[in-house]
Amino acid sequence: MPTGSQEHPAAEIVCRDRLMAFTKAIRQAAPDALEVADRWHLLQNLSTAVEKTCRRHRGCLRRPATTDAGPPPAAPxxxxxxxxxxxxxxxxxxxxxGLSLSAIGRRLQLDRKTVWRYRHNNLEDLLASAGDRGAGVLDPFTDYVQDRFQAGCTSSMQLYRELLALGYTGGYHVVNRYVTSIRKGVAIPTLAVTPSPRTITSWIMRPHETLRASDSAQLETARNACPEIAAACDLAREFTAMLRHRQGHLLRDWIQKAELSGPEAIGIFADCVRQDLPAVTAGLTLSYSSGAVEGHVNRIKTIKRQMYGRASFTLLRARILLQP
Structure with a gap:
């Protein structure tokens, strides 16, 4: 689009996602148009910030099941x-x-997306994510293992077989490592079984009245265990209430509160909102949304993935046009 020209003089309102590059294009093509930040993307960005907070403070939830006091045990x-x-x-x-992501990937024999993840995430978040993937499968059974060990069954293989019958889905080496720690007297105390950060995030982002009683109770437990998760929950619900009830006039106060007293990830989200304040305020005030367009984009991507990238553009176009 030529800089300074008005390519679309009839355009009065443009709804867009959060990519700031769109702002530059809109100002070149339709400088007098009102920009509206799409609400779905705002909720997606907020959800990501909430999940980062829950993941970073997962240790607050993983306390010994027999006590409410003391810091969470350090993971080995x-x-x-x-x-x-x-x-x-x-x-x-x-x-x-100065190497590019692709060059780093070739040097370390890693996929470019993996390199990007390690480059753009801090070590604490990466370790928390890895811990969620690698730990927890034995947690529901550690009481049983300890009881059986004290009763005289000290064979890791025997305990492993008994756990399989009880529904355990992990590997033998996990059981063996835990039994060895019991034998050496260094076993980590039984940890409370906790929902995943993504599950907690889903409870926070949904309207409170739509949650089941059991989900509400577990969310309240998570809030009581960690002030940071509680703060993220309160701020997220305030923001979603503004969005659902079109209360954009409250946005400035929310940003100030999130930046001053919110968890780090929520504060970063609030700062990004401040940088895009007019469009986000419009998104939280006006009825315009690109939700229908996003739905069509999702449909097109689904059709494309069904073809495994092997068909021509002509066939893809025909399928998109013919599929209801």
Missing amino acids: ATPLLERVRQRHRDVNELAAT
């Missing part, structure tokens, strides 16, 4: 966590030399 070093630390160090050291 594992090969998975050590690999995450090493990759984070290697990727960032190579990036500091």
